[in-house]
Each structure stands twice: as structure tokens, then as C-alpha cells.
Amino acid sequence: MGRMFINSIGHYVPHHIVANAYFSRTYGIPEEDIVSRSGILERRKALSRENTNTMALEAVKDALPSLPFPVGEVNLIVGATYSPFDTVGTLAHAVQHQYQIPDTKVLSISSACSSVCNAVEIVDAFFRTGKADKALVVASEHNTAYFNEGDKASGFLWGDGAAAMFITRERFSADDLEILDVNTSGLGSTGQGINGVYLRPRDGGIKMPFGRDVFLFACKYMHLETEQILRKNQMEPGDLAYLVPHQANLRIIDYVRKEMNLREEQVIVNVDKLGNTGCASSLIGLSQHYRSFKKNDVVVITVFGGGYSSGAILMKK
């Protein structure tokens, strides 16, 4: 790894709240069942004028006040989403368009919920090969545009939201987190793989036919990715100040926390208030708690996603 620092981070969630009462009425299941199965109390739903691209722009806007250089100096924009508004004029292109950044590489990626790890891995490789030196990673999910209202098993899980972070090779302030390492793993050959959970825009939207398979592998790989990235960097779970897990389900997060002997206050959670916001979820969590990290705190993002896929990012303040 070359040196990389997060110089600014921001997030956005839509203002409209959908409480469990709505799904309780729609599906005829008690609200307590939704809570006991997922830990979700409410989630956000984009308004009709909002979409993946507009939420991405709001997240970038939230990061701008603390950005220590002009946004026009960005020379790599990596968008991340599996719930696109536009697959041609992607969220990354929308940011370039909005801020009229003339000279930048632009692409958007999907490796499902792991995409932010893949995006950071691309930033690292592009920095080290001199292809870029100022990057913006922007993740945005508009799950409610694709979710299946009729899906009693998982319809209540999904929420909308976005997050953005600017990364360079320099520390600009004491607030910056250094990115020490990143890992990604393709797991398409594991378990149900591409059939466990999917989003088929022309064929039914989001579905999770093998929820238990997804659950078990998420528990396994989110734990494994964290242990591995710590060990690879001569650290151990006891060195961890905060874990920022992918926010799919509170039961998965609790399992990983207990396996790693972490205290509740060490694990950042937003699934209770936001539902599963896909690849944006861990970055939203990082953004929400960014000011509370202390000097030398070690923070790990760990993710398992559909496809399957997994990944982790090791950071230190």
C-alpha cells in the first residue's frame, strides 16, 4: 500500500421515514417480528424526485465544507451502486457533470454491498501507478426503487442512502483517517453465490431466495475479513477501537461482535434507523461517527455482499 488518507467524508439519507408499522400492515406480520428478525426499527425512502444520482450529489455536498482542496482537482471518481438510476450517466458521471470537473477518470462499479472496498482498492492501485492522486469514492443506493413490495421475507430490510469520501496521499488535518490496507474477495463460487440474493432490474427487482445462506456466509466472512486484515498488518482484535460492519441485519452484526469479543459501543450500527442501505451502509456509518474517533484509533470496515463478495478496509486515525 502507498499512503492514503480520507480528507473528507459526508453522507445523505432521505428525510422520509418508513416505520415498521407500514410493513406490519402490508404483510400482516407483527412489528416485533421485524425487529427480532433484523433489528430494524425504521428505514428511509427516497422521494419521487430523488434517485441514486441525486443522493450521491447530496453526499458529496455534505463532504465539501471540510474538503481541504477544490473539488475540481479530483482526478478519479469511482461510483458504487447496485441500484442505479442511470447505468450510462452513472452517479460518478453525475458528480463530474454537477461540479464541471474537466479532467478526471470516471467509472462506476458494482460488486454488490462490497463495492466500497473494491472502489478503495481501485483508488489504491491508481494512486500507486500514478494514474491519479486525488480521488472521490461515492456510494449510493436507491433500494426502494427496486424492492419487491410483495416480498414478505425481505421486503422490510431495504433503505435508501448515500455516502462520499475524498482520498489523497496526504494528511491535511488531525481528523483524517489513514487507510492502511484494503482487501476484496470474489465469492461467486461460495454457497448459493449469484443466486443467494440478487437485483434483476428487468426480472423482479431485489430478491433474497436463500436468506439463510446469505446470513451464514455474512457471519463467517465479515468476521474472517476483519481478522485477516488485522493479522496481515500485525494487529489483533484487541487493537481495534471500532468496527464498522456492513449493515444488513443486526443479528449478523451481533454475531460478529460476539465472535470478536467487542463491546457494543465499539461496533457502529445504523441498520436500526436506516435499514440495509447496501454498499453505502458502512460508509454512512463511518461518516456518522467520523468526529468521535480519537488519535491512534484503529477502525475496520468489514463487508459481505451478494454475488457473493466480501472485503475489508483497515484505517487508523
Next chain:
Amino acid sequence: MGRMFINSIGHYVPHHIVANAYFSRTYGIPEEDIVSRSGILERRKALSRENTNTMALEAVKDALPSLPFPVGEVNLIVGATYSPFDTVGTLAHAVQHQYQIPDTKVLSISSACSSVCNAVEIVDAFFRTGKADKALVVASEHNTAYFNEGDKASGFLWGDGAAAMFITRERFSADDLEILDVNTSGLGSTGQGINGVYLRPRDGGIKMPFGRDVFLFACKYMHLETEQILRKNQMEPGDLAYLVPHQANLRIIDYVRKEMNLREEQVIVNVDKLGNTGCASSLIGLSQHYRSFKKNDVVVITVFGGGYSSGAILMKK
């Protein structure tokens, strides 16, 4: 650039042909108008059991007989599409799943029609930073799943197809093309940018509201990308044996050919028989003509795409 070689390439197009007569009847326009406006005589349409992922798998299968190492040794799969079947279980994950490749990085990208250039740029960066050393780039477009039958202005342009290429740091045979350089440019701040042509899965599919803007910038940037990548590598247009342009419209291709003083037989064309197959189009062209290149031939892929975006790949046999 580190050294990179294409060790095997393959492609797939669906068997079902849709002739201009169909669109002539549907839109009430003469067949000659379709030909004079686009150079397209016919295009392929995926059958109902086919999709972006199945076509990607067929393209990979086509490349396997000449692959000089087991497919299981691949440690980076980059999918490219703007017309996804599944944004979670992406075409790249589908390949990992199909061939049960246990240990590989997997992601899919979209920078519209330029995605293959972005994919090769990621391969280059991952090779040079030691993240991978055997890569598969697979591009697949299922335009007909998203195109708007009612769109008289551009509905007849779109076709389906896929292509795949395996890349390593070694030359395995005299057939291999060496990849000498790659460039990508985000152009979201140019002209109509994200509004020129788009694919909004939940909002009308593919549309091209600013066809003339797209046309003019495609002519400009496909020429510019070619000149720039040649010049950067101490070459000039006279050194070029073959140009493989993005296949959006024969008029754009002809414009670029004339600007560069190339002979017709130097420019690879498949838009006449396949329509616009999106980010797969230039790779399908490269695959179709792969055996006809001679030792020392210099070949350039040049692409302009929605978003906007552009890119080029410089190769030598």
C-alpha cells in the same frame, strides 16, 4: 505500463436476427433511411432465455479453447456492462460461479460504452501493484432488454452481444497482442454529458435525447483518443495497421477514418451486422478479426460513450 498480453479472446452474438424491415414496419420509415442514418442492416436480439450473464458466459466459453492456462488460475475478473441482468450477481460473479474459480477478485463496472478501456486500465493497475496477474475482462450488453420500442429516433440502433479476453503479463503464443497502453477520460462535464444518451432501468430504459450532441463528440473524441495514444507512444496514424472503433454508427466511424486518412480495410466494422452492441462492440470486433492481424501490426481500440466518456487501447502483435 507493465507488460500485458491478450492470451485469448472470444465473443458471442445471439442467433436471432432482426432486419431493418421490422423497424421500417414498426416506425413507418423506409429501410433506406435506417441504412443512411446508421449504416445498420441488421442486429441480433437475445432470446428470452438469454441475458447479459448468459451471453458473457458464452463469450468466455468461446475464448477457452485457445486459453494457454486453466481458467481456474484467473485472479481478477472485471465485468463490463451498462445493460445488466443482475447488478448484484453481476456478469463477473456469474463467470466465477460457472467455473468455480475459488480465489479471485471480482467486480463489474460501467462507464457506458468506454467500459472495456476502464476495465483494461484496472487490470493494468492491479497487475503493476501485484494485486493480480491473470485477468479476465468480459463485456456483455443486452440492449434489447432496455431499449424503447417506441423510440423512432434511436430504437433501431441497438443490438445484443458479448466478448471476453484473458490478459496476463506473459506472451504465450505468436497470436497474442501486446497491450502497450490504455487511456480513459471522463467527459461528464462535456456537452450534454449525462443527458445526451442514458439508460434508466426504472425510468424509460435507453434514450438518446441529444443524438446530434452525442454524434459530434463521438467524432471528435474517437479521433482525439487515437491520435493521443499513438503520439504518447512515439507513433503516428501512418503506423496504424487497424483501427477498432466503438460501433455506434457507421457515419461516425467513416468520419474518424477519413480524418485519419485510413483505408476502409484498415477499419474494423461490425455495426452493419450487429448494430450498437455497447461496450462489447469494439471487443467483438477485435475478436472477429483476431486471426487476421500480422506480426508487428499496431491496432488501436477507440471509444466514445454515454456519460460522456472516452478511451483508447494501443496494441501490437
